[in-house]
Amino acid sequence: MLEILPSKDITTGAVQFSGKASQADADKLESYVAKHYGTNRKFNILAIIRDVDGTNLMGMISGLKFDAKRMNQFSKIAAVSNLQWVQSMANLGNMMPNLEVKAFSEEEIEKAWGWIITSGD
Numbered sequence: 355m356l357e358i359l360p361s362k363d364i365t366t367g368a369v370q371f372s373g374k375a376s377q378a379d380a381d382k383l384e385s386y387v388a389k390h391y392g393t394n395r396k397f398n399i400l401a402i403i404r405d406v407d408g409t410n411l412m413g414m415i416s417g418l419k420f421d422a423k424r425m426n427q428f429s430k431i432a433a434v435s436n437l438q439w440v441q442s443m444a445n446l447g448n449m450m451p452n453l454e455v456k457a458f459s460e461e462e463i464e465k466a467w468g469w470i471i472t473s474g475d
Contacts, residue, residue: 355379358386359402363471365429366398367391372405387424396429398470402460403435431455432466 356379359368367386371379391397431447433440433455440457447455458466 356382362467366400366470368400370402370404391427394427396427398430400432400434400466400470403433403437403440406437428453430470432470433457434460434463434466436460
Protein backbone atom coordinates (compact mmCIF):
# COMPACT_ATOMS: atom_id res chain seq x y z
CA MET A 355 0.00 0.00 0.00
CA LEU A 356 1.19 3.50 -0.83
CA GLU A 357 0.46 6.48 1.36
CA ILE A 358 1.31 10.05 0.32
CA LEU A 359 2.73 11.90 3.32
CA PRO A 360 3.07 15.62 4.04
CA SER A 361 6.37 16.94 2.70
CA LYS A 362 8.81 19.34 4.33
CA ASP A 363 9.97 20.57 0.93
CA ILE A 364 8.10 21.69 -2.18
CA THR A 365 10.51 19.81 -4.48
CA THR A 366 10.17 16.53 -2.57
CA GLY A 367 7.36 14.02 -2.59
CA ALA A 368 7.11 11.99 0.61
CA VAL A 369 5.60 8.52 0.50
CA GLN A 370 5.31 5.45 2.68
CA PHE A 371 5.19 1.90 1.34
CA SER A 372 3.88 -1.08 3.29
CA GLY A 373 2.27 -4.37 2.42
CA LYS A 374 1.97 -5.16 -1.28
CA ALA A 375 2.36 -2.69 -4.12
CA SER A 376 -0.48 -2.66 -6.62
CA GLN A 377 -1.61 -1.03 -9.84
CA ALA A 378 -3.72 1.34 -7.74
CA ASP A 379 -0.59 2.42 -5.84
CA ALA A 380 1.28 3.10 -9.08
CA ASP A 381 -1.68 5.11 -10.40
CA LYS A 382 -1.86 7.11 -7.15
CA LEU A 383 1.86 7.95 -7.32
CA GLU A 384 1.66 8.87 -11.00
CA SER A 385 -1.30 11.15 -10.34
CA TYR A 386 0.50 12.87 -7.44
CA VAL A 387 3.67 13.45 -9.47
CA ALA A 388 1.75 14.70 -12.53
CA LYS A 389 -0.18 17.17 -10.38
CA HIS A 390 2.81 18.51 -8.42
CA TYR A 391 5.72 18.24 -10.88
CA GLY A 392 4.23 17.95 -14.36
CA THR A 393 6.26 16.20 -17.02
CA ASN A 394 9.50 18.19 -16.92
CA ARG A 395 10.14 19.54 -13.42
CA LYS A 396 12.86 17.86 -11.34
CA PHE A 397 11.81 16.40 -7.99
CA ASN A 398 13.02 14.27 -5.10
CA ILE A 399 11.36 11.35 -3.35
CA LEU A 400 11.63 10.51 0.32
CA ALA A 401 10.30 6.97 0.62
CA ILE A 402 9.65 5.27 3.94
CA ILE A 403 9.60 1.54 3.30
CA ARG A 404 8.03 -0.69 5.97
CA ASP A 405 6.89 -4.30 6.18
CA VAL A 406 6.90 -4.95 2.46
CA ASP A 407 5.19 -8.26 1.71
CA GLY A 408 6.19 -8.21 -1.94
CA THR A 409 4.47 -6.93 -5.02
CA ASN A 410 2.04 -8.34 -7.47
CA LEU A 411 3.13 -8.50 -11.11
CA MET A 412 0.99 -5.56 -12.23
CA GLY A 413 2.32 -3.40 -9.40
CA MET A 414 5.90 -4.20 -10.36
CA ILE A 415 5.32 -3.55 -14.07
CA SER A 416 3.54 -0.28 -13.32
CA GLY A 417 6.36 0.80 -11.03
CA LEU A 418 8.90 0.14 -13.75
CA LYS A 419 6.84 2.15 -16.24
CA PHE A 420 6.65 5.03 -13.74
CA ASP A 421 10.43 4.96 -13.20
CA ALA A 422 11.20 4.89 -16.92
CA LYS A 423 8.73 7.69 -17.69
CA ARG A 424 9.99 9.93 -14.87
CA MET A 425 13.71 9.00 -14.89
CA ASN A 426 14.80 12.38 -16.29
CA GLN A 427 12.85 14.17 -13.54
CA PHE A 428 14.32 12.36 -10.51
CA SER A 429 17.02 14.27 -8.68
CA LYS A 430 17.40 12.50 -5.32
CA ILE A 431 15.77 9.55 -3.62
CA ALA A 432 16.05 9.03 0.14
CA ALA A 433 15.06 5.48 1.07
CA VAL A 434 14.17 5.29 4.77
CA SER A 435 13.88 1.76 6.10
CA ASN A 436 15.19 -0.77 8.57
CA LEU A 437 14.94 -3.50 5.92
CA GLN A 438 18.34 -4.88 4.84
CA TRP A 439 17.66 -5.06 1.10
CA VAL A 440 16.87 -1.33 0.87
CA GLN A 441 20.58 -0.43 1.21
CA SER A 442 21.41 -2.74 -1.72
CA MET A 443 18.68 -1.19 -3.82
CA ALA A 444 19.99 2.30 -2.99
CA ASN A 445 23.46 1.28 -4.15
CA LEU A 446 22.01 0.05 -7.45
CA GLY A 447 20.08 3.29 -7.87
CA ASN A 448 23.30 5.27 -7.67
CA MET A 449 24.41 3.61 -10.89
CA MET A 450 21.80 5.64 -12.77
CA PRO A 451 23.12 8.84 -14.35
CA ASN A 452 22.08 12.15 -12.76
CA LEU A 453 20.43 10.43 -9.80
CA GLU A 454 21.51 10.33 -6.16
CA VAL A 455 20.08 7.63 -3.93
CA LYS A 456 20.86 7.20 -0.27
CA ALA A 457 19.49 4.78 2.33
CA PHE A 458 18.73 5.78 5.91
CA SER A 459 17.42 3.82 8.88
CA GLU A 460 14.04 4.82 10.29
CA GLU A 461 15.85 6.38 13.23
CA GLU A 462 17.62 8.69 10.75
CA ILE A 463 14.46 10.22 9.24
CA GLU A 464 15.51 13.79 10.11
CA LYS A 465 18.95 13.16 8.62
CA ALA A 466 17.23 11.90 5.45
CA TRP A 467 15.16 15.10 5.23
CA GLY A 468 18.29 17.19 5.74
CA TRP A 469 20.13 15.34 2.98
CA ILE A 470 17.32 15.42 0.45
CA ILE A 471 16.59 19.15 0.73
CA THR A 472 20.23 20.25 0.46
CA SER A 473 22.18 20.47 -2.77
CA GLY A 474 25.23 18.67 -1.36
CA ASP A 475 25.90 15.55 0.69
